[in-house]
Amino acid sequence: MGHPPAFDGPVIAVSDLRMRYGDKDVLTGLDLEIESGGVTALLGPNGAGKTTTIEILEGFRARSGGSVKVLGTDPAHGDERWRAGLGVVLQEWRDNGKWRARDLLQHFGEYYKPYSEPWGADELLDLVGLAPQAGQRVQTLSGGQRRRLDVALGIIGRPGLLFLDEPTTGFDPHARREFHELIHRLTDLDGTTILLTTHDLDEAEKLAERILILAGGRIIADGSPDKLARAAATTAEVKWLQDGRLQIHATDDATDFVRGLLATDGGTVTDLEVHRASLEDAYLSLVARFEAGQAEAAVDTFKEATA
């Protein structure tokens, strides 16, 4: 006995996933396949359905339609052995405050013994950088330490697939960096596959090989950070002063536009600037428009920018 049985095939296979709360459609046909290994980040504006998606994949929420396989099993019918192959770190987890960190891990590790060889508590505390806090009560840990303990609980059974829902919300920059180092360490170990949700594009770019953007009920962008950034950067904004007045022009071919401008301006153009849209620009504008209630228009513009 060691790790849960290795799984052959995509660790997540979702097709036409739909979710409706009352009369509100949150997921309207989500398709997704994730192969084993590496970190995938699921991004999207508030209320886009990230947590809903993750909870369906974890088997905590019944879907309205579509087909879902996680580690080869439909989460709606996952048994204990299947669940033991998953690691779950929820957005908030506030129980167990009186337990000491090491005792808590030892206790939870017992649950996994029929299915895998769980981490020993001390080894795991070391891995997540909490060895000095081993004897401390959970309620006395800082926010960042608490989150690392959450991750320790999530990975204690050596899961093949780890879900992290907004793992660094509320972190200061130092805690965030330490957490990112921990995620890198986990993917180096045992090839754990990680799916995390975040609001933060910068975090997604740092951690993930693959970024998925969820908006308007489906995945509207899917690719490596580089690929998405290159796609978003095709439009450029050219700014200049002419006769003391600011002029702005958006173009797909800034070089050609500037050549034409300078050939005909008679020397009146000054302060010329070319600003290439970054992935961040495209994403922030998506989020702002989404939050202003212009979801559909926002999705169309973003798709055009990253197609």
Ligand SMILES: Nc1ncnc2c1ncn2[C@@H]1O[C@H](COP(=O)(O)OP(=O)(O)OP(=O)(O)O)[C@@H](O)[C@H]1O
């Ligand atoms: N149990 C529920 N009953 C009714 N509506 C719900 C329920 N859970 C979520 N919703 C709604 O579904 C939408 C998606 O919520 P969800 O939490 O999945 O989004 P999210 O992308 O994770 O958001 P955030 O980034 O704010 O965490 C929201 O409009 C939310 O209000």
